[in-house]
Structures are given as structure tokens and as C-alpha cells.
Amino acid sequence: MxxxxxxxxxFDPITNGHIDILERSTRMFDRVVLAILGNPAKDSVFxxxxxxxxxxxxVGDMAGVTVETFQGLLVDFxxxxxxxxxxxxxxxxxxxxxxxxxxxxxxRLNSRIETVYLMPSESYFYLSSHLVxxxxxxxxxxxxxxxxxxxxILEGKYGPGKGRK
Amino acid sequence: MxxxxxxxxxFDPITNGHIDILERSTRMFDRVVLAILGNPAKDSVFxxxxxxxxxxxxVGDMAGVTVETFQGLLVDFxxxxxxxxxxxxxxxxxxxxxxxxxxxxxxRLNSRIETVYLMPSESYFYLSSHLVxxxxxxxxxxxxxxxxxxxxILEGKYGPGKGRK
Amino acid sequence: MxxxxxxxxxFDPITNGHIDILERSTRMFDRVVLAILGNPAKDSVFxxxxxxxxxxxxVGDMAGVTVETFQGLLVDFxxxxxxxxxxxxxxxxxxxxxxxxxxxxxxRLNSRIETVYLMPSESYFYLSSHLVxxxxxxxxxxxxxxxxxxxxILEGKYGPGKGRK
Amino acid sequence: MxxxxxxxxxFDPITNGHIDILERSTRMFDRVVLAILGNPAKDSVFxxxxxxxxxxxxVGDMAGVTVETFQGLLVDFxxxxxxxxxxxxxxxxxxxxxxxxxxxxxxRLNSRIETVYLMPSESYFYLSSHLVxxxxxxxxxxxxxxxxxxxxILEGKYGPGKGRK
Amino acid sequence: MxxxxxxxxxFDPITNGHIDILERSTRMFDRVVLAILGNPAKDSVFxxxxxxxxxxxxVGDMAGVTVETFQGLLVDFxxxxxxxxxxxxxxxxxxxxxxxxxxxxxxRLNSRIETVYLMPSESYFYLSSHLVxxxxxxxxxxxxxxxxxxxxILEGKYGPGKGRK
Amino acid sequence: MxxxxxxxxxFDPITNGHIDILERSTRMFDRVVLAILGNPAKDSVFxxxxxxxxxxxxVGDMAGVTVETFQGLLVDFxxxxxxxxxxxxxxxxxxxxxxxxxxxxxxRLNSRIETVYLMPSESYFYLSSHLVxxxxxxxxxxxxxxxxxxxxILEGKYGPGKGRK
Numbered sequence: 001m002x003x004x005x006x007x008x009x010x011f012d013p014i015t016n017g018h019i020d021i022l023e024r025s026t027r028m029f030d031r032v033v034l035a036i037l038g039n040p041a042k043d044s045v046f047x048x049x050x051x052x053x054x055x056x057x058x059v060g061d062m063a064g065v066t067v068e069t070f071q072g073l074l075v076d077f078x079x080x081x082x083x084x085x086x087x088x089x090x091x092x093x094x095x096x097x098x099x100x101x102x103x104x105x106x107x108r109l110n111s112r113i114e115t116v117y118l119m120p121s122e123s124y125f126y127l128s129s130h131l132v133x134x135x136x137x138x139x140x141x142x143x144x145x146x147x148x149x150x151x152x153i154l155e156g157k158y159g160p161g162k163g164r165k
Numbered sequence: 166m167x168x169x170x171x172x173x174x175x176f177d178p179i180t181n182g183h184i185d186i187l188e189r190s191t192r193m194f195d196r197v198v199l200a201i202l203g204n205p206a207k208d209s210v211f212x213x214x215x216x217x218x219x220x221x222x223x224v225g226d227m228a229g230v231t232v233e234t235f236q237g238l239l240v241d242f243x244x245x246x247x248x249x250x251x252x253x254x255x256x257x258x259x260x261x262x263x264x265x266x267x268x269x270x271x272x273r274l275n276s277r278i279e280t281v282y283l284m285p286s287e288s289y290f291y292l293s294s295h296l297v298x299x300x301x302x303x304x305x306x307x308x309x310x311x312x313x314x315x316x317x318i319l320e321g322k323y324g325p326g327k328g329r330k
Numbered sequence: 331m332x333x334x335x336x337x338x339x340x341f342d343p344i345t346n347g348h349i350d351i352l353e354r355s356t357r358m359f360d361r362v363v364l365a366i367l368g369n370p371a372k373d374s375v376f377x378x379x380x381x382x383x384x385x386x387x388x389v390g391d392m393a394g395v396t397v398e399t400f401q402g403l404l405v406d407f408x409x410x411x412x413x414x415x416x417x418x419x420x421x422x423x424x425x426x427x428x429x430x431x432x433x434x435x436x437x438r439l440n441s442r443i444e445t446v447y448l449m450p451s452e453s454y455f456y457l458s459s460h461l462v463x464x465x466x467x468x469x470x471x472x473x474x475x476x477x478x479x480x481x482x483i484l485e486g487k488y489g490p491g492k493g494r495k
Numbered sequence: 496m497x498x499x500x501x502x503x504x505x506f507d508p509i510t511n512g513h514i515d516i517l518e519r520s521t522r523m524f525d526r527v528v529l530a531i532l533g534n535p536a537k538d539s540v541f542x543x544x545x546x547x548x549x550x551x552x553x554v555g556d557m558a559g560v561t562v563e564t565f566q567g568l569l570v571d572f573x574x575x576x577x578x579x580x581x582x583x584x585x586x587x588x589x590x591x592x593x594x595x596x597x598x599x600x601x602x603r604l605n606s607r608i609e610t611v612y613l614m615p616s617e618s619y620f621y622l623s624s625h626l627v628x629x630x631x632x633x634x635x636x637x638x639x640x641x642x643x644x645x646x647x648i649l650e651g652k653y654g655p656g657k658g659r660k
Numbered sequence: 661m662x663x664x665x666x667x668x669x670x671f672d673p674i675t676n677g678h679i680d681i682l683e684r685s686t687r688m689f690d691r692v693v694l695a696i697l698g699n700p701a702k703d704s705v706f707x708x709x710x711x712x713x714x715x716x717x718x719v720g721d722m723a724g725v726t727v728e729t730f731q732g733l734l735v736d737f738x739x740x741x742x743x744x745x746x747x748x749x750x751x752x753x754x755x756x757x758x759x760x761x762x763x764x765x766x767x768r769l770n771s772r773i774e775t776v777y778l779m780p781s782e783s784y785f786y787l788s789s790h791l792v793x794x795x796x797x798x799x800x801x802x803x804x805x806x807x808x809x810x811x812x813i814l815e816g817k818y819g820p821g822k823g824r825k
Numbered sequence: 826m827x828x829x830x831x832x833x834x835x836f837d838p839i840t841n842g843h844i845d846i847l848e849r850s851t852r853m854f855d856r857v858v859l860a861i862l863g864n865p866a867k868d869s870v871f872x873x874x875x876x877x878x879x880x881x882x883x884v885g886d887m888a889g890v891t892v893e894t895f896q897g898l899l900v901d902f903x904x905x906x907x908x909x910x911x912x913x914x915x916x917x918x919x920x921x922x923x924x925x926x927x928x929x930x931x932x933r934l935n936s937r938i939e940t941v942y943l944m945p946s947e948s949y950f951y952l953s954s955h956l957v958x959x960x961x962x963x964x965x966x967x968x969x970x971x972x973x974x975x976x977x978i979l980e981g982k983y984g985p986g987k988g989r990k
Contacts, residue, residue: 003663003688024774028663028745039468073468076492085688090777092262093588093753097422103779104456109470114684117750117777119763122617126269138204138238140274162241168498168523189609193498193580250523255612257427258588258918268614279519282585282612284598287947291434303369303403305439327406333828333853354939358828358910415853420942423753423918433944444849447915447942449928452782534963568963571987587757592917599951604965621764633699633733635769657736752922786929798864798898800934822901 005029005085005116008074011036012044013150014055015132017124021089024118026064033081034059036069045133050153058147075110086115091125136161170194170250170281173239176201177209178315179220180297182289186254189283191229198246199224201234210298215318223312240275251280256290301326335359335415335446338404341366342374343480344385345462347454351419354448356394363411364389366399375463380483388477405440416445421455466491500524500580500611503569506531507539508645509550510627512619516584519613521559528576529554531564540628545648553642570605581610586620631656665689665745665776668734671696672704673810674715675792677784681749684778686724693741694719696729705793710813718807735770746775751785796821830854830910830941833899836861837869838975839880840957842949846914849943851889858906859884861894870958875978883972900935911940916950961986 007025011018011034018034025032034055038048046054048069055067070077078084086106088099103115120127127145136142136154141161143151155161172190176183176199183199190197199220203213211219213234220232235242243249251271253264268280285292292310301307301319306326308316320326337355341348341364348364355362364385368378376384378399385397400407408414416436418429433445450457457475466472466484471491473481485491502520506513506529513529520527529550533543541549543564550562565572573579581601583594598610615622622640631637631649636656638646650656667685671678671694678694685692694715698708706714708729715727730737738744746766748759763775780787787805796802796814801821803811815821832850836843836859843859850857859880863873871879873894880892895902903909911931913924928940945952952970961967961979966986968976980986 027774028776073465073470075470090756092265093756094259094262094424096750096753096756097424100422100779101456101458101461104782105461105465108475109465114687114778116688117779118774119760119777122620122764125617125620126266128266131266131270135238135270135274140238140240145273192609193611255591257430258591259424259427261585261588261591265614269617279522279613281523282614283609284595284612287599287950290947290950291431293431296431296435300403300435300439305403305405310438357939358941420921423921426915426918426921430944434947444852444943446853447944448939449925449942452785452929455782455785568960568965570965587760589754589757589919592919595917596951596953596956600956600960603951603970604960621761623761626761626765630733630765630769635733635735640768752925754919754922786926788926791926791930795898795930795934800898800900805933 003029003085004031004033004081004083005087006033006035006074006078006081006083007087008035008037008070008077010042010044010129011051011055012046012129013051013132013146013153014058015124015127015129015146015150016144017089017120017127019059019147020120020124021087021118022059022062022065024120025087026062029064029085029087031064031066031083032087033083034065034067035074035077036067037074038069038071045129054147054150054153057149073109075106075113078113079110084113086113088115088117089120090117091120168194168250169196169198169246169248170252171198171200171239171243171246171248172252173200173202173235173242175207175209175294176216176220177211177294178216178297178311178318179223180289180292180294180311180315181309182254182285182292184224184312185285185289186252186283187224187227187230189285190252191227194229194250194252196229196231196248197252198248199230199232200239200242201232202239203234203236219312219315219318222314238274240271240278243278244275249278251278253280253282254285255282256285333359333415334361334363334411334413335417336363336365336404336408336411336413337417338365338367338400338407340372340374340459341381341385342376342459343381343462343476343483344388345454345457345459345476345480346474347419347450347457349389349477350450350454351417351448352389352392352395354450355417356392359394359415359417361394361396361413362417363413364395364397365404365407366397367404368399368401384477384480384483387479403439405436405443408443409440414443416443418445418447419450420447421450498524498580499526499528499576499578500582501528501530501569501573501576501578502582503530503532503565503572505537505539505624506546506550507541507624508546508627508641508648509553510619510622510624510641510645511639512584512615512622514554514642515615515619516582516613517554517557517560519615520582521557524559524580524582526559526561526578527582528578529560529562530569530572531562532569533564533566549642549645549648552644568604570601570608573608574605579608581608583610583612584615585612586615663689663745664691664693664741664743665747666693666695666734666738666741666743667747668695668697668730668737670702670704670789671711671715672706672789673711673792673806673813674718675784675787675789675806675810676804677749677780677787679719679807680780680784681747681778682719682722682725684780685747686722689724689745689747691724691726691743692747693743694725694727695734695737696727697734698729698731714807714810714813717809733769735766735773738773739770744773746773748775748777749780750777751780828854828910829856829858829906829908830912831858831860831899831903831906831908832912833860833862833895833902835867835869835954836876836880837871837954838876838957838971838978839883840949840952840954840971840975841969842914842945842952844884844972845945845949846912846943847884847887847890849945850912851887854889854910854912856889856891856908857912858908859890859892860899860902861892862899863894863896870954879972879975879978882974898934900931900938903938904935909938911938913940913942914945915942916945
């Protein structure tokens with residue numbers, strides 16, 4: 001049994017940038033849990049159940065990957081999962097500072113847990129769930145930014161995009 | 166007929182920093198459209214009609230400048246305006262990262278449209294519409310930060326400022 | 331009578347990082363006023379009276395330190411206090427840009443007032459009142475991050491943490 | 496006669512990232528001068544004549560583009576060229592701060608000259624002449640990073656690369 | 661046989677910050693090669709043989725760790741070592757941008773190799789080999805910043821430090 | 826006897842940006858020592874004696890200001906001067922990271938010494954001694970960037986500038 005890592009986030013919805021990081025993670029760790037944060041205090045566009053379903057449909061068949069939800073402290077979820085590595089994607093300077101803050105706090109809460117950062121493909125450096133919603137809500141085309149199933153759900157919610165130019 | 170560019174934003178309200186960027190733009194492009202975003206999802210302090218009126222009164226007589234409002238995707242507005250350049254002011258590292266994200270997304274949505282960045286005068290590096298509201302709401306003096314007409318409207322809303330020291 | 335400085339903030343609640351900056355300030359200035367912002371427009375978790383009480387209990391006996399609340403423009407509070415130095419802690423690049431913006435605006439509002447920046451101990455680089463609430467609300471242990479009295483109040487609000495590992 | 500802009504740099508050697516910026520510039524300005532800095536104080540790997548030849552072979556046939564060398568102050572070269580816009584590519588936060596410094600100084604030296612910033616394709620965000628030398632000198636493959644003619648010259652200098660994997 | 665990773669650098673000399681990252685790596689990967697860059701083009705204070713000896717004495721007995729030197733492209737060294745993960749410590753925004761550039765180039769040179777970033781303890785955020793030399797050369801005390809053996813060698817080179825205050 | 830602070834640097838040569846920071850410092854501290862670093866390892870354009878003379882002529886008559894040179898560790902110079910505050914100007918994100926590193930190291934070397942950061946006027950945000958040399962060496966006009974005496978010395982070295990446009 002090899003190393004197990006957790007890739008946490010809101011995944012609201014899962015994007016191709018998340019999947020890129022997840023694929024890179026599976027080359028490094030034997031098992032990776034994509035862990036969807038369900039804390040009630042955080043506003044999300046899609047409910048937890050919808051985010052879970054979209055993520056499972058998008059990545060559920062990747063070898064070594066499972067998709068779970070969690071509530072409470074992330075470090076407690078890792079203990080419960082018997083995992084000791086947190087995976088985070090990092091794209092920008094502002095990501096970096098927030099991530100630094102979270103990593104230091106998580107270390108303080110549980111010093112046995114380590115955070116590693118991966119960089120997504122440069123094709124996804126500009127991509128975020130928030131931006132996907134913004135584009136889709138204005139009927140922009142999100143083809144290639146999210147898995148096909150997620151695109152269909154976004155089109156159901158906001159109407160179809162107008163295609164690539 | 167020379168090049169046409171669009172300078173988009175919320176302009177809530179227009180500040181002297183915006184006007185500085187606009188003036189620099191007109192030296193470079195034959196026609197510049199100051200385009201006020203009217204998407205309902207974005208909270209604004211002033212309604213779209215008020216923002217339009219303040220902008221028109223402040224810059225409407227600059228040669229080559231028109232003031233418009235738009236809704237929907239910015240790249241679609243450019244196509245409709247037969248413009249292919251987006252102008253953005255850039256002041257800070259955090260601006261830069263957000264702008265990078267938007268530029269890459271806009272390129273993806275329409276690869277014929279290019280974004281250029283201009284730096285305002287160093288006198289306006291600290292200026293934002295948000296900060297103008299904050300100062301005016303505490304009765305601080307905003308002379309020199311916004312056009313005279315805008316200052317009058319802010320004073321009507323929040324009460325007069327207490328003058329420069 | 332030596333120099334008097336003001337250390338402004340929301341202090342919602344006061345953390346050990348704030349106290350670290352305050353202690354460093356007292357080595358430099360004869361009198362330091364910890365000034366808690368009470369502007370109604372800013373959301374706070376604790377009401378002004380609670381923030382004042384926690385701050386007074388935590389630092390009220392430090393030599394040369396007083397704790398006050400203020401409303402309105404910070405520069406006006408300094409004039410009223412006969413102080414001419416603003417103290418700010420700075421931890422991160424994103425802090426820096428926001429602080430730059432505020433310092434330039436404050437200089438414009440009152441050019442006799444100067445802002446100085448101090449760096450907290452590296453142990454507090456990741457610490458913020460917001461993060462303390464987030465951890466406490468998930469029953470994480472905040473021992474060492476806030477004064478004992480504040481910790482008790484947080485535990486009363488959110489339930490006790492689960493201890494250091 | 497439309498707008499004329501200058502795209503200055505060391506171009507030591509010209510890369511596909513430079514050509515990307517140049518192409519974007521030509522959509523915006525009628526004439527663009529790629530201007531190679533020949534100040535003796537700056538160390539360069541290739542001599543000025545070689546850099547000029549590589550740039551001319553790579554971009555000399557692009558419509559509206561000329562390749563020149565210059566010495567002395569950039570703003571003086573613009574005056575001599577009857578151009579009033581400087582074009583710069585911007586990729587990273589550290590670029591941004593250096594560029595800000597140069598833009599402010601150039602404005603001070605000649606307030607009629609404006610600098611605009613363009614972002615290269617995300618494929619070239621990591622690319623610099625320096626990195627190209629480093630990779631080529633270790634016999635790494637630089638196919639796709641520089642024009643074919645430049646690649647041949649680099650291979651003549653450092654030996655052939657080992658091909659993409 | 662589990663995952664093998666390479667932690668490359670100049671290690672000129674190895675510091676406690678490097679050892680911190682190395683220890684964190686060994687919790688994640690079964691075997692970690694600390695790989696000292698010996699390219700002649702890079703200036704180093706200590707010769708390669710000295711850097712190798714200091715690193716081996718400092719970390720040679722950590723389980724799963726070996727210390728090697730390499731020349732040429734890092735990605736070629738990984739192939740030769742049958743490793744597919746590069747480990748890098750990341751402390752600051754400026755690190756981040758340089759690391760991003762290198763990661764993208766390494767991916768281009770060999771897409772099977774992935775880079776992961778770890779954050780050192782906050783106690784080592786300010787630490788670099790360069791700063792250690794600067795302090796030691798001015799007879800400042802470097803106790804706690806480098807392993808005891810390295811400290812002895814620095815004191816032999818620059819004279820003893822003056823002790824903690 | 827009030828607080829004494831040290832403002833260290835290379836001052837190669839002193840610029841109006843340095844003088845701006847110095848003036849702000851004197852409002853806060855009773856005595857300020859402008860301390861010119863004379864470590865032989867650092868390359869400087871002007872020799873230490875010339876930098877000292879230019880600084881003394883430029884600021885020697887400011888109340889509470891003395892100009893000194895120092896060698897060795899900055900913290901040792903502060904102890905010798907019976908000062909316990911280091912003053913640094915901070916202009917940019919890249920400054921901030923370097924300054925953070927130095928502040929943490931200086932704290933480690935002597936925990937009684939504190940560093941404070943001041944922001945120069947926005948007119949000097951782009952100014953550095955290095956850039957002054959670069960402009961002067963290309964016969965650009967440096968009026969207003971350096972004191973009149975320094976300008977004369979630069980013109981003696983590089984030839985006169987061509988005046989503001």
C-alpha cells in the first residue's frame with residue numbers, strides 16, 4: 001500500500017484545471033482522494049450533492065482516485081482517511097500567499113501532515129470555477145474548460161454558449 | 166478610419182485615474198469607447214444611468230471619445246462596436262494577476278481581440294472608485310480625485326468633505 | 331512627552347500577531363493607542379464593545395498603551411489624539427499593496443501624518459482574525475494564536491478546540 | 496500615415512515569445528520598429544550585428560515591421576523615429592515592477608511618449624532569451640522556442656539538442 | 661519499490677532550510693536524491709567536491725536519502741536516476757515566478773517529469789545560502805542556520821561568529 | 826534624549842528618494858544616522874569617500890541628522906551607535922521580499938533591534954541610484970531626481986543631460 005493524498009477544494013464545479021492537477025497527482029501518489037468541502041458557511045453555486053455528482057462523473061474512473069465530501073477541519077479529514085499529504089494547485093502569486101497561510105495553519109493543527117503544490121498546465125493558468133460561471137452566465141462558450149458533463153449542466157442552468165471563434 | 170479601442174469598467178463613479186488612462190488611450194487610438202458594464206449581477210453603488218451621466222459629463226467632449234453601456238460578454242460588445250482592442254489600466258501586482266486571467270479568457274473567447282495595458286500617472290496609483298466612496302462616506306475631501314461634477318454628486322450623497330490640509 | 335502613535339484595525343478579535351506588533355511599537359514610541367475601528371459599514375463578527383473589552387483585557391496593562399475606539403477618518407482620529415504616526419503590521423505582498431493604497435490616501439488627506447510598517451514575528455506571518463474564526467468555528471485549537479481570554483470567548487461561541495497534536 | 500510604435504529589447508537572441516508580441520503589435524499599430532539595444536555597457540551573448548541579422552531573418556518580412564538598432568536613451572530613439580508608443584511584453588509580477596519603473600522614468604524624460612503592455616500567448620509565459628541559452632548550452636532541444644534560423648545558430652554554438660520527448 | 665524523487669540545487673552550502681525540505685520530502689517519497697548541480701557556468705563559493713562532502717556529512721544518514729552531483733539538464737539526470745519527480749522548496753513570490761518558469765521548461769523538455777513544491781518551516785523562510793555567506797563573512801553568528809559541520813567550515817573560511825544575543 | 830534610528834544603504838549616490846525617506850524619519854525619531862555601507866565586497870560606482878561627501882553636502886544640515894559610514898554587520902553598527910531602530914524605504918513587492926529576509930536575519934542576529942518601513946512619495950517610487958546612473962550615462966536629464974550637487978558630479982562623470990521636455 002503506497003502513499004495516499006487528499007486534493008481538497010470546493011469544485012463548484014470541477015474544471016479541466018482541477019482534472020489536470022489530479023492527473024499529475026496520480027503519477028506521484030498511489031491513491032488520491034478528491035475531497036469536496038461541504039462546510040455550510042461557504043457559499044457555493046451548486047449544492048454539495050451536485051458538485052459530488054459532477055466530480056464523480058468526471059474523474060470517478062481514474063485509477064487510484066476516489067471522490068469524497070468532508071466537513072470540518074481538513075487535517076481531521078486526512079487523519080480519518082489515513083492520508084498525510086494535501087495536494088494543492090498553484091497558479092498565481094495571490095494563490096501562493098493564501099496557500100502559504102493555510103499550509104502554516106494546517107501544520108500547526110497537525111504537524112504530521114504536509115502540503116505539496118503542483119502547477120497546472122499553462123493552458124489552465126487562467127481558469128477558475130468562478131470565471132467559468134461568469135462566462136457561462138453571459139452565454140460564453142466554455143468548451144474545453146470543463147468536462148462535457150459539466151458543460152451540459154452549465155448550459156442547462158445558464159443557456160447554451162455561442163461557440164468558439 | 167483608424168483603430169478603435171474599448172475601455173471597459175464599472176466607472177462607479179468615474180475617477181481622475183480613469184480619465185488619465187482615457188487621455189493616454191486617445192493618443193494611441195483614433196476612437197475610444199468608454200464602456201460601462203451594466204451586468205445586473207455586479208453590485209454597484211450608483212445605478213447604470215447615473216454612472217453613464219457622470220462619465221458623459223466628465224469625458225464626453227474629449228475628441229474621439231464616446232461613452233456607452235454594455236451587457237453580456239465584453240468580447241461580444243467589441244465585435245458589435247467593430248473594435249478589436251481592449252484598454253485596461255494597471256496599477257498593482259494584484260491588478261496584474263486578475264487582468265492576466267481576464268485577458269487569457271477573452272483571447273479564448275475571441276482570438277482576434279487584443280488587450281493592452283497602460284499605466285496611469287503615479288499620482289493615481291492609489292486611486293479606486295471604492296476608495297473614493299470610502300473617503301467620501303467619512304466626509305474626507307475628494308477634490309482632485311474625481312471630476313468636479315462627480316465630487317458634487319458624492320457630496321450630495323454623503324455630505325461635503327472637510328478640505329485639504 | 332515623546333512621540334505618540336496609533337495602531338488602527340478591526341481587532342475582531344485581537345490576536346497574538348497584533349500583540350506582537352504592539353510590543354514592537356512600544357519600543358519605538360512613547361505612547362501607542364490601539365484604535366479599534368467602529369465604522370458601521372464594516373461587518374464584524376464581534377460587536378465593537380466586545381472587541382474593545384477583549385483588547386483592553388489583553389493589552390491594557392502594557393506600559394504606554396491605551397485602547398480606544400474610533401469612527402470616521404483615521405487621519406481625523408490622529409489629529410484628535412495629537413498623534414502623527416500610524417503603525418501597521420505587514421506580512422505579505424497583498425498586504426503591501428493595500429497598505430500602499432491606504433498610506434497614499436492618508437497622506438493626501440493629511441500630509442503631516444506618516445505611516446510606518448513593522449513585520450511581525452515569523453511565527454505570526456500566517457495569522458489573521460479571519461483565519462482564527464475559521465479554525466475555531468471548525469473546533470480547531472487556537473491555543474497560542476490568541477490571548478487566553480480571547481480563546482475562552484471563542485470557545486464559548488464555537489465550542490472548545492481539540493488540542494495540539 | 497497611421498501610428499508608429501517601437502518594440503525595444505536586447506533580442507539576444509529573438510525568441511518566439513518576442514515574435515508573438517510583435518504580431519500582436521502589428522494588429523494595433525500601422526508600423527512597428529523592433530529596436531535592438533546596442534549600448535556597450537550591457538553584456539550580450541551575441542554581438543549586436545548577429546542579433547540584428549537573426550531578428551531581420553526572423554521578422555523582416557512581416558508587414559509594417561522594420562528592424563533597427565539603437566544606442567542611447569530609448570525616448571530619444573523614439574523622437575528620431577517619429578514614434579510615440581513603446582511596446583513591452585509583460586509576463587510576470589517581477590516584469591511588472593521593472594516595467595513600471597522604466598515607464599515612469601521614460602515619462603519623466605519625455606512626457607509625450609507612452610508605454611503599452613501586451614501579454615504573450617500563455618505558451619510563451621516561461622520563455623526568455625536567457626533560458627533559451629541555458630537550455631541550448633546543456634544540449635536541450637529548443638525547437639518551437641526560437642525561429643528555425645536562430646535554432647541553427649544556437650546549435651552551431653552549443654551543439655545540437657536531443658529532441659522532444 | 662516506491663516513488664523516487666530528486667531535490668536539485670547548488671547547496672553552496674547546504675543549510676537547515678534545505679534539510680527541512682529534504683525531511684519533508686522523505687515522508688512523501690521512498691527515495692530522495694539530493695542532487696548538487698555541478699555545471700561549470702554557475703559560479704559557486706565552494707567547489708563541487710566541498711559542497712558534496714558537506715551535504716553527505718549533513719544528510720547522508722537520513723533513511724532513503726542519497727547525495728549525488730550532476731551536470732547537464734536536470735530532466736536528463738532524472739531519467740538516468742529512474743526518478744520522475746522534482747522537489748523544490750518555495751518561500752517567496754520571487755521564488756514562485758522563477759520556479760514556474762523552470763517547471764514549464766522542464767515539462768517541455770520531458771513531459772513525464774513533474775515538479776512539486778514544498779514550503780519550509782517558517783523559521784527558514786528568510787534563509788538562503790547566499791545570506792549565510794554574507795552573515796558569516798561579516799562574522800555574524802550562523803548557529804542554527806546551517807548544520808554544525810558546515811558552520812565549522814564557514815568559520816574556518818571567514819573567522820568565528822560573535823554568538824547569539 | 827529621544828529615540829535614535831539608523832537609515833542604512835549604499836547611497837551610490839544619494840537621491841531625492843533617499844532624502845524623502847530621511848525627512849519622514851526625522852519627524853518620527855529625534856536623531857537619525859544616515860549610514861553608508863562601506864563593505865569592500867559590494868561593488869559601488871562612487872568610492873565610499875565620494876558617497877559620504879555627496880550625502881553630507883545634501884543632508885548634513887537637516888536637524889537631528891548625521892551621516893556616517895560603517896563596515897561589518899549592520900546590527901553591530903546600531904549597538905555601537907546606541908540606536909535600536911533600522912529605517913528602510915519600501916517601494917515595491919520585490920523590495921518587500923528582500924527586506925523581509927533582511928529583517929528576519931537582523932532580528933535573529935540581535936533581537937533588540939527593530940526595522941521600520943516607510944513609503945516614499947509616489948513621485949519617487951520609480952527612483953533608484955542604479956537607474957539614475959543609467960539615465961545620466963546616456964545623457965538623460967536627472968534634474969529633480971538627485972540633489973543639485975550630486976547632479977553636478979554626475980554631469981562631470983557622464984556629460985550634461987539634455988533637459989526636461
